[in-house]
Amino acid sequence: MIPMALMPIAVIVFGQFLPAYPLRILDLVLLYAMLGLGLNIVVGYAGLLDLGYVAFYAIGAYTYALLASPQFDLHLPFLLVLLIGAGLAALAGVLLGIPVLRLRGDYLAIVTLGFGEIIRVLMNNLDGLTNGPQGIARIDEAVIFGWHLSTPLDYLYLLVVLVVLTFLFVWRLQESSLGIALAAVREDQDAARGCGIDTTGVKLVAFATSATIGGIGGVVFASMQQFVSPESFTFWESLSIVLVVVVGGLGNPFGVILGAALLVVMPELLRAYADYRQLLYGIALVLIILARPMGLIRREYGPSWLVRRMTRA
Amino acid sequence: MLVFDHVTKRFGANTAIDDVSLTIRPGVITAVIGPNGAGKSTLVNMAAGSFRTTSGRILLDDVALQDLPKYKIARAGLSRTYQNIRLFDGLTVLQNLEVALVPRSLPRLIMQAFGLSPGSSEAEARSDCETVLQRLGIAHLGERHAGSLAYGQQKLVELARAIVARPRAILLDEPAAGLNHGETDELKAHIQALRSPDLAIVLIEHDMKLIMSVSDEIYVMARGAVLAHGTPEAIRGNRQVQEAYLGQPGAMGTIEAAARGRRNRIRVRAGEGLAWGQP
Amino acid sequence: MATLLLQQAINALTVGAIYALIALGYTMVYGVLRLINFAHSEMFTAGAFVAVFAASLLGGVAGHPGVALAAGFATFLAIGFLGVAVETVAYRPLRGTSRLAPMLSALGMAVVIQNVVMLVGGRRPLIYPSFLPRGVFQIAGAVVTYKQITILAVALVLMVGLELLVSRTSLGVKIRAVAESAETASLVGINPNLPIALIFFVGPGLGAVAGILYASYYGVATFSMGFIIGMKAFTAAILGGIGSIPGAVLGGLLLGFIETFATAWMPALTHGLIGTEYRDIFAFSVLVIILLFRPAGLLGEHVSEETMVYKRDF
Numbered sequence: 042m043i044p045m046a047l048m049p050i051a052v053i054v055f056g057q058f059l060p061a062y063p064l065r066i067l068d069l070v071l072l073y074a075m076l077g078l079g080l081n082i083v084v085g086y087a088g089l090l091d092l093g094y095v096a097f098y099a100i101g102a103y104t105y106a107l108l109a110s111p112q113f114d115l116h117l118p119f120l121l122v123l124l125i126g127a128g129l130a131a132l133a134g135v136l137l138g139i140p141v142l143r144l145r146g147d148y149l150a151i152v153t154l155g156f157g158e159i160i161r162v163l164m165n166n167l168d169g170l171t172n173g174p175q176g177i178a179r180i181d182e183a184v185i186f187g188w189h190l191s192t193p194l195d196y197l198y199l200l201v202v203l204v205v206l207t208f209l210f211v212w213r214l215q216e217s218s219l220g221i222a223l224a225a226v227r228e229d230q231d232a233a234r235g236c237g238i239d240t241t242g243v244k245l246v247a248f249a250t251s252a253t254i255g256g257i258g259g260v261v262f263a264s265m266q267q268f269v270s271p272e273s274f275t276f277w278e279s280l281s282i283v284l285v286v287v288v289g290g291l292g293n294p295f296g297v298i299l300g301a302a303l304l305v306v307m308p309e310l311l312r313a314y315a316d317y318r319q320l321l322y323g324i325a326l327v328l329i330i331l332a333r334p335m336g337l338i339r340r341e342y343g344p345s346w347l348v349r350r351m352t353r354a
Numbered sequence: 355m356l357v358f359d360h361v362t363k364r365f366g367a368n369t370a371i372d373d374v375s376l377t378i379r380p381g382v383i384t385a386v387i388g389p390n391g392a393g394k395s396t397l398v399n400m401a402a403g404s405f406r407t408t409s410g411r412i413l414l415d416d417v418a419l420q421d422l423p424k425y426k427i428a429r430a431g432l433s434r435t436y437q438n439i440r441l442f443d444g445l446t447v448l449q450n451l452e453v454a455l456v457p458r459s460l461p462r463l464i465m466q467a468f469g470l471s472p473g474s475s476e477a478e479a480r481s482d483c484e485t486v487l488q489r490l491g492i493a494h495l496g497e498r499h500a501g502s503l504a505y506g507q508q509k510l511v512e513l514a515r516a517i518v519a520r521p522r523a524i525l526l527d528e529p530a531a532g533l534n535h536g537e538t539d540e541l542k543a544h545i546q547a548l549r550s551p552d553l554a555i556v557l558i559e560h561d562m563k564l565i566m567s568v569s570d571e572i573y574v575m576a577r578g579a580v581l582a583h584g585t586p587e588a589i590r591g592n593r594q595v596q597e598a599y600l601g602q603p604g605a606m607g608t609i610e611a612a613a614r615g616r617r618n619r620i621r622v623r624a625g626e627g628l629a630w631g632q633p
Numbered sequence: 634m635a636t637l638l639l640q641q642a643i644n645a646l647t648v649g650a651i652y653a654l655i656a657l658g659y660t661m662v663y664g665v666l667r668l669i670n671f672a673h674s675e676m677f678t679a680g681a682f683v684a685v686f687a688a689s690l691l692g693g694v695a696g697h698p699g700v701a702l703a704a705g706f707a708t709f710l711a712i713g714f715l716g717v718a719v720e721t722v723a724y725r726p727l728r729g730t731s732r733l734a735p736m737l738s739a740l741g742m743a744v745v746i747q748n749v750v751m752l753v754g755g756r757r758p759l760i761y762p763s764f765l766p767r768g769v770f771q772i773a774g775a776v777v778t779y780k781q782i783t784i785l786a787v788a789l790v791l792m793v794g795l796e797l798l799v800s801r802t803s804l805g806v807k808i809r810a811v812a813e814s815a816e817t818a819s820l821v822g823i824n825p826n827l828p829i830a831l832i833f834f835v836g837p838g839l840g841a842v843a844g845i846l847y848a849s850y851y852g853v854a855t856f857s858m859g860f861i862i863g864m865k866a867f868t869a870a871i872l873g874g875i876g877s878i879p880g881a882v883l884g885g886l887l888l889g890f891i892e893t894f895a896t897a898w899m900p901a902l903t904h905g906l907i908g909t910e911y912r913d914i915f916a917f918s919v920l921v922i923i924l925l926f927r928p929a930g931l932l933g934e935h936v937s938e939e940t941m942v943y944k945r946d947f
Contacts, residue, residue: 090733140925147669147875148924151867155917158864166910210468218456218476219467221445225453228442235402235440236454237428237519246464276860280740287737316752323744327723330741334727334734340444 043351045344049201056197064193066309068265071200072258074301077285078207078294079254084283085292085340086215087247088227089142090150093157094282097252099274100133101126101259103164103171106269109181112172119183123260130256134249142244157279164271176270183264196265203261207254208294212344214250215292223247288329290336293343300337355379356401356432356523356554361410361420363396363578370396372578373410378523378554383545385557385565388575394558395437397575398525402434403427414523429458431522435512435529443501447492447511450500451483454519486518490544506537513544523554530561542568566590636774641893643772647781647850649889650788654843655866656873656881657795658836664876665812665832667732671739672719673840674863675746676712678856680841681848682754684708685762694762701764705787705845709838715746716837717830725826743859751856758855761848784846791839792882799878804831812876861913865892868920874930883932891919 052071056064076098083091104126108117117125141152164171171177183190183199190196214220222243225233234240263269285304290296307325311318329337356378363371371393378384386394399405401412403424412419417430433454442450457463457475465471487493490510495503500511509529516524526545530538538561545568548555559565565572565586572589574582582595589595655677662670687707693700723742727735766779799805808828810818815825847862848854869888873880895915923931 084733090736140921144924144928147663147667148871148928150669151864151871152917152921152924154864155868155914155920159914159917162911162914213469214467217463217467218452218479219463221449221452222456222463224445224449225442225456228444229440231404231424232436232440232442233453234424235428235434236456236515237425237458238453238456239425239458239460242460243463246460246467250467284737284740287733291731291733317748319744320748320752323741323748326741327738327745330734330738331723331726334730 045347049205052201053198056194061193064197066305068193068196068200070302070305071197071204072262072265073282073285073305074298075200075204075207075261076255076258076282077289077297077301078204078211079251079258080282081286081292081294081297082211082214082223082247082251082254084286085297086220086223086227087244088223089244089247090147090283091153091248091251092150092276092279092283093153093155093160094251094255095274095276095279096137096153096157096160097130097133097255098259098262098278098282099160099164099271100130101256101261102263102269102273103177103259104129104256105260105263106177106180107170109264110177111179112177116181119181119185119260119264123257126260127253127256130259131249131253134252135245138245138248142248143241154276154279157274157276161271161274164274171271174271176268176272178268180263180267180269182267183261190264196261199261203257204298208298208344211294215294215343216345219243219246284326287336288326290338290340290342292340293336293338295343295347296336296338303337355413355415356556357411357413358397358401359411359413361397361400361412362408363393363400363405364408370578371400374575374578374580376573376580378556379571380522380554381549381551382570383549383555383557383568384571384573385559385569386573386575387559387562387565388581391577392575393578394575395527396578398434398527398556398558401427401432401523401525428519431520432525433516433519433521433523434525435509435516435527437527437531439505439508439512441500441508441511441515443499445500446497447487447500447503447514448480448483448496450511451486451515451518452479454515455479455482483514483518486514489547490514491540506533509533509537509541510544513541517548522552523556524548525556525558527558528560529557530559530564538564639773640775641897642890643775643777643781645890645893646886647784647889648893649886650785651843651847651850651885652862652866652869652888653882653885654788654791654839654846655863656870656885657792657878658840659863659867660870660873660875660878660881661808661832661836663870665808665815665829666724666728666735668724668735668739669867670836671736671863672723672742672746673836674859674866675743675750676716676837676840676859677844677847677862677866678854678859679715679746679750680708680712680837680844681761681854681858682750682759682844682856683711683841684764684845685759685854687711688762688764696763696765696767698766705764705842708841708845712841713834713838716833719746719837720830720833725829747856747859754854754856756856758853759848761852761854763849763852764845765849780850784850787842787846791842795835795839796878798835804828808832865913865916868916871930872920872923874932877930877932880930880932884930887931888916888919891915 056067059067076094080091080094083089105122107113108115108122108125109119137156141149165174190199222233222238225236225238226240226243230240281304285300286297288304289298289300308318308322311321314321358374358376361371361374362369374397386397388394396405400407401419403419403422407420414430414432419427419430419432422430442453457466462471466476484493484496487496490513492507492510492514495507500508503511513529529545530541533541542564545557557565557569569586572584572586573580574589574595582589582592655673658673658676659670662668662673684704687704688700691700691703719742723738724735727738763780765783768779769776771777799808807823808831810823811825811828819825865888866885869884870881871884872887873882873884892912892915896912899911
């Protein structure tokens with residue numbers, strides 16, 4: 042446990058010495074780590090490809106943008122909107138999941154992709170509600186029990202707490218009976234049914250849980266950027282989160298965090314190459330997958346493995 | 355008790371199972387034998403919910419299974435092993451067994467995942483799994499990944515997974531296929547040990563030696579119909595069935611004609627010899 | 634009214650034929666490898682750009698029939714080989730690892746190809762020289778352009794050619810054998826690499842031709858146009874039943890009709906509530922509805938749980 046407990050502390054200490062710009066990048070790493078941990082429930086644990094995760098993220102972000110900004114002159118408290126955003130995202134997850142989760146996995150991929158696009162097109166076109174492509178600006182900063190979050194360092198604290206909570210939650214989930222059921226669905230859906238698992242039901246739970254985390258991430262994102270627009274919720278965003286999971290290590294929370302660090306920092310390092318940036322990103326991606334098709338850290342070397350290792354030593 | 359009540363299955367124009375009725379009593383081992391294409395696997399797959407019946411009922415202790423989804427059939431107390439092993443390769447042996455013991459109610463599962471309900475049932479499940487592994491002599495494999503085991507060991511794990519949830523009926527689909535002599539003998543002992551007053555055991559097998567030595571009752575099937583039914587002694591003593599099964603020239607045709615053409619059944623009971631049933 | 638409907642039907646058929654050509658590439662790859670080839674949409678884009686380059690090499694005007702045919706053929710070959718190269722480099726080494734790995738590798742290749750097209754062809758939309766004949770004629774009051782007729786003719790010829798290839802040649806038999814089961818096919822001595830390479834040649838080739846037709850039809854090409862078209866074409870493949878060649882054609886045409894008619898009529902039917910800006914999402918809405926009632930697509934075979942070729946979704 043100790044090395045795991047040290048990690049968030051190390052991040053916070055490290056954050057104290059960073060200037061604003063790198064600090065923002067660190068915040069993004071943590072945000073993506075959280076989203077990745079959420080998506081990992083569906084992709085890594087249940088083995089279903091969700092290519093529209095950004096939809097839930099967008100729902101969370103727009104919930105905060107609409108309820109805490111001059112747009113409708115509503116200024117609801119952050120924590121309340123966090124709950125509402127999480128709830129709406131979960132609801133969207135269930136509503137999308139019910140018709141789709143009985144289908145084969147590949148169809149899930151394309152239907153979720155479509156759903157992500159539908160949400161984005163809606164945000165783009167419901168001008169009266171969302172301001173269309175201009176987006177919503179001057180969103181309230183988060184205030185938690187009187188603590189006013191305004192600097193990237195403040196958000197670092199919030200994100201570290203959220204990532205730790207998400208990490209502990211998904212770890213617990215993975216080890217619980219639900220985790221076992223999801224693993225069985227991933228390995229052999231039909232045999233899982235033969236063992237009495239309500240496969241559609243457990244997939245739905247996974248889908249909704251993952252959506253909830255995405256929604257929370259969205260609320261935090263909106264308060265951190267103080268601006269949202271449909272631009273932030275394209276298919277490439279969904280894809281980036283899938284990549285965080287798969288490049289880092291499917292089904293492994295450590296891997297996901299490593300993946301988030303790699304995939305957020307890599308494009309920043311490539312920024313100097315301007316036009317070639319995306320090309321290099323694409324090439325790097327293919328190379329990483331060719332070199333480590335099962336992700337950087339394999340599934341079995343997760344938190345439970347580490348705890349066993351440490352206690353044995 | 356597992357009952358097939360006038361079950362028929364058609365695939366398009368092809369009738370795979372033609373009005374078959376079987377009764378599998380608890381406490382005994384009932385073997386279903388027959389040449390390839392006799393319909394044994396179709397029968398198993400219908401009971402387990404992989405195929406829907408075209409007509410007829412399948413009852414497990416008065417619960418009608420034929421229209422239930424597969425997972426509800428399993429929850430009703432019917433479990434199975436597969437002709438081609440279907441373990442969760444990436445999971446450990448213990449986890450493979452735990453899958454069969456996952457709590458049935460979704461809210462309960464969610465509560466557990468959120469850490470809101472005491473984890474006692476998880477610990478209990480684990481000890482149940484360990485007990486079953488011990489019974490089958492594979493307790494030492496608990497933490498190994500199922501996919502990394504030898505074939506014979508995988509067959510045992512599958513058997514363990516099928517019995518850990520204390521089913522009321524179990525379908526063993528060719529458990530001895532691909533096993534060597536030593537492994538088959540071991541398997542035989544395990545199957546015999548399964549016998550319990552409230553478990554109906556169906557054994558589908560090609561290994562006649564195994565069948566004759568473990569089963570209490572035998573149904574002989576051919577071309578989608580029941581050809582004969584009786585004790586191993588009676589079946590063994592019956593020359594026609596024996597010839598049919600061993601595929602002696604001529605015998606097969608006669609029996610198939612008997613099974614299909616006139617829809618007569620051969621009923622074989624201990625000491626009774628062969629009797630042509632009325633249609 | 635009748636004229637209007639006829640006009641829309643002709644437009645729908647044209648767009649549908651293009652979707653169908655692209656959908657064929659998705660469906661063939663999926664049928665054999667169970668892989669959603671995300672790079673396929675970029676083959677479509679690359680095709681449109683390569684054709685312009687080829688035409689300029691040939692030193693002719695794109696609209697000249699000889700130049701158009703030669704450029705089209707050269708593009709088919711070039712993108713065909715690109716497809717084979719991508720398969721060899723990025724997918725083949727990942728066969729048998731997991732189903733996600735090649736799919737993400739395909740996404741990576743899509744990024745790579747798209748960016749190469751952008752770097753070479755420029756960021757700004759390219760005013761596209763039409764490779765198709767000009768002119769119009771009328772059928773029962775509806776205006777039909779020669780472009781449309783040519784698009785339909787080209788699509789028809791290619792589809793018939795593909796059907797003949799798959800059903801009449803020994804390579805086609807091998808493709809179908811590998812699609813059925815790569816394992817069994819290799820047991821009877823079929824090296825799966827050859828049929829798979831062929832699929833990765835023909836699919837992208839067809840996609841590239843679709844790119845030329847599409848850009849010529851609308852008169853513009855952008856480096857990023859592949860994404861949304863590819864997504865629709867993949868939707869078309871699923872609509873028809875993925876893995877099925879006639880299904881891809883049917884799905885493509887159906888999608889063309891749905892989109893054209895929905896875009897034309899939805900604003901009026903919903904009093905402007907749903908406008909043409911929603912054009913791109915009609916496809917998905919229809920997809921979801923159809924899958925709810927026919928989970929295997931329109932022409933897809935129902936896959937029984939017991940006979941599933943693979944036991945993991947991903």
